[in-house]
Amino acid sequence: MLGLIISLIVIGLIAGALARLLVPGRQDMSIVATIVLGIVGSFIGGFLGYLLFHKDGDEGFFQPSGIIGSIIGAIIALLIWQAVGNRRSAVR
Template sequence: MLGLIISIILIGLIAGFIARAVIPGKQSMSILMTILLGIVGSFVGGFLGYLLFQKDATDGFFQPAGIIGSIIGAIIVLLIYVLVTRRSTTRRRS
C-alpha cells in the first residue's frame, strides 16, 4: 500500500512537472500543487483512455500508455486551470 502511494506521488510529480514545462507562461504553483496537478491529470488521462480504448489499469499502473495518459491529462487540467485563473484576474483588473 505504501509503495502504491509513493508511486502515485512520483508519477503525479513527473506528469505535473512535464505539463508545466509544456504550457507556456508562468504558473505560480508550489511543488505540492504540481503533484496534485499530476495526480488529477492521471485520473483525467485514465478516464479518457478508458473512454477511447475501453481498457482499464488491470495490467498494472506502470505502463508507458498510462504515464503518457497522465501527462496528457495533466496538460488538459493545467490548461483549464490557466484559463480559469486568467479569466478571473482579468475581470478583477477591469
C-alpha cells in the same frame, strides 16, 4: 497500498513537472501543487483512456493511468486551471 501512494506521488511529480514545461507561460505553483496537478492529470488520463479505448473496464472509469496518459491529463488540467484563473482575474 503504500506502494500505490508512493507511485502516485512520483508519477504526479514527473507528469506535473513535464506538463508545466510543455505549457507556455508562467505558472506560479509550488512543488506540492505540481504533484497534485500530476495526480489529477493521471486520473484525467485514465478517464480519457477508458472513454477512448474501453480498456480496464473491470476497474471502472475512475482510475490512474500510465505516464503518457498522466502527462496528457496534466496538460489538460493545467490549461483548464489557467483558463479559469485568467477569467477570474479579468472579473476583478
